[in-house]
Amino acid sequence: MPNWLLPENIADVLPSEARKIEELRRLMLDNFRLYGYELVMPPMLEYLESLLTGAGEDTDLRTFKLVDQLSGRMLGLRADMTTQVARIDAHLLNRASVTRLCYAGSVLHTRPSGLHATREPLQIGAEIYGHAGLEADAEIQELALASLALAGFTSARLDLSHVGVLRAITEGDAAATRDAAQIVQLLRAKDVPGLQALTRDYTPVVRDALLALPSLYGSVEVLGRARAVLPDLPGISKALAELAALAASALGRAEVAIDLADLRGYQYESGAMFALYVPGLPNAVARGGRYDHVGEAFGRARPATGFSLDLRELARLLPTAERKHSIRAPWGNAPELKEKIAELRKSGEVVIQSLPGHSNELDEFECDRALVLDDNGSNWILKNLG
Known part of the structure; x- marks a missing residue:
């Protein structure tokens, strides 16, 4: 190798x-x-x-x-x-x-x-x-x-979720609480058949609520559907209200979506979560x-x-x-040359001195000017290279 x-x-x-x-x-x-x-x-x-x-x-x-x-x-x-x-x-x-x-x-x-x-x-x-x-x-x-x-x-999509929804659903069922990690994996994959198999022995209310979560994604109207199909539990009501408030605060700055099954980080997150998507990348960028x-x-x-x-x-x-416009200067120790180079760099210009016997190969800089002596050979001036 x-x-x-x-x-x-x-x-x-x-x-x-x-x-x-x-x-x-x-x-x-x-x-x-x-x-x-x-x-x-x-x-x-x-x-x-x-x-x-x-x-x-x-x-x-x-x-x-x-x-x-x-x-x-x-x-x-x-x-x-x-x-x-x-x-x-x-x-x-x-x-x-x-x-x-x-x-x-x-x-x-x-x-x-x-x-x-x-x-x-x-x-x-x-x-x-x-x-x-x-x-x-x-x-x-x-x-x-x-x-x-x-x-x-300038055009981003903000996806909102909340771990409080799932925790409120599962806390009343010992089997669901035990299987929380597996439930999260199935929800993130939106694996409804797998979720149906896992929840077969759960209490009907918990099972129905879990099976509803994969379909609760889309625009902010999803929050209204969630209130209609999920159990009327304090934890769920609080979580949905928080999501509505955060969605409202982002309006005008991003496209807002809700996905109640996107529970990445469920193990250590404790409330509202968000993911940001931008054109050109399928995964969340933040x-x-x-x-x-x-x-x-x-x-x-x-x-x-x-x-x-x-x-x-x-x-x-x-x-x-874009390559930054810069200045090519000769190598030398003349005090006038060093003073001129220092003055240009202090003003924010990029000045690249050419080492003897070498040309510059640069990815970042484009030397569009050169530092040269004037016709009298007494002053250093900038010359456009065209």
Whole structure:
């Protein structure tokens, strides 16, 4: 095997693509700051029990594990940064008031999440801690849509769901509670025959409600159908009311859809969830939701909601970045030349000095001007190269 080959679903990012990703990262982090979010940088490596605290089984399966040479304990390479940021809020900051945090960094997955997906996503996201009301959910939802708009996606679809619907349905049936993980898998796949087989011995009310969930997707009118066909339980009524409020807050900024069977993250989510879709990508480009119980796993119960997306996947959808106009300059140590180059760079110009005996091969820059001496050989001036 050639020594330059990389593992499957791991790839280098070349200059033009890297610039797109980095510019997106800066735009989004700067925008988070305008909303009052503070940047944190969790470590790539943690003790396994800390990294997986409050996380679901999916995160455990996606996490690379190794033995620490210093302590002999098991370590994990982070597969998601959400629980790390929750740990920072719970134990390091330990604030009593509302806390807004954001982050950006690589995560590693043992297996790709989908066809052609990378195993090293560049995750960026934002979280609000300390407020249990829908105002926090609405702000996170708005921030996620604003992030896509910064990337140039003005037409996005917002899919809403709520774990409270399923939990309210199953809590009255011991068998359904026991089979919750399997029910979620069948609902996400909209596997009605499988759901019929699994729920055969459930109480009729629970069985009928579960079998109705796969068909409860579409426009906001789905909420009216859900109220008509689902049991009149306080948990269901509360969840549907919250979804209606969040759908109303997003109107005008995105196409809004409801899917009561889309329960990705059911194991650690605790309320309303959303997924964002953009043209050109079949999978959700961003996901978010409420996860109040993750902080509790760190010993400090704290309301929490947030979202994250993969910058590398998002950048793939964008057109190739235009080459930046730049200036070609000769190599030399003359004080006048160095002063002129420094002056141009200070003004924001890209100045590339040609090393002796070499031409420049560039993906990102196009030298449309050159720094040359004037006819008198006394002043450095810019010459258009045409």
